Amino acid sequence: MPTMFWIWMAAAVVFLIIELMTPTMIFLCFVVGSAGAGVYAIGEPESYYWQMGIFVIVSVVLLPFTRMMAKKISKPSPEVSNVDRMIGQVALVTEPIDPDLGGKVQFEGEIWVAKAEEAIESQSKVRIVSIVGTKVMVERLS
Numbered sequence: 001m002p003t004m005f006w007i008w009m010a011a012a013v014v015f016l017i018i019e020l021m022t023p024t025m026i027f028l029c030f031v032v033g034s035a036g037a038g039v040y041a042i043g044e045p046e047s048y049y050w051q052m053g054i055f056v057i058v059s060v061v062l063l064p065f066t067r068m069m070a071k072k073i074s075k076p077s078p079e080v081s082n083v084d085r086m087i088g089q090v091a092l093v094t095e096p097i098d099p100d101l102g103g104k105v106q107f108e109g110e111i112w113v114a115k116a117e118e119a120i121e122s123q124s125k126v127r128i129v130s131i132v133g134t135k136v137m138v139e140r141l142s
Contacts, residue, residue, distance in 0.1 A: 002045030008038030025070035033059035093124045112136045
C-alpha cells in the first residue's frame with residue numbers, strides 16, 4: 001500500500017477520535033473525506049492535489065447531511081432544571097408587590113424579589129410567569 005493511503009487513514013482515525021469526543025457530528029464528514037482520499041491514493045499515490053480535492057469536496061458535500069442527521073438524532077431534554085423549573089409554579093407573596101417597586105415572594109423556602117403588572121397583597125398565592133435576571137415576574141392566581 002502507498003504511504004499516502006496510510007496517511008489518509010491516520011487522518012481518518014484522528015478525525016474519528018475527535019468525533020467520538022465531541023457530540024456534534026461535524027468531524028464525521030472529515031472521516032469519510034479522509035477515507036475517500038485514501039482509497040483514491042491507492043490507485044494514484046502521486047496525485048496529491050486530487051487527493052486533497054476529493055477530501056475537501058466529500059467533506060463539504062457531507063457537512064449539511066451530517067448536521068441534518070445530528071438534529072434528527074438529538075432531542076431536547078424534556079426535564080427543565082434550575083430556575084427554568086420555577087416557571088408556571090405557585091409562590092407565596094411575603095411582602096406586598098407594587099407594580100413600580102416590586103415585592104418579595106417565597107418559593108420552596110427561598111425568597112425572591114418579584115415584579116407584577118398589578119398590586120398584590122401579602123400572603124396571596126401567585127404564579128411565576130418568567131425570570132428576568134434575579135427577579136421573578138408573577139401574576140395573581142385566578
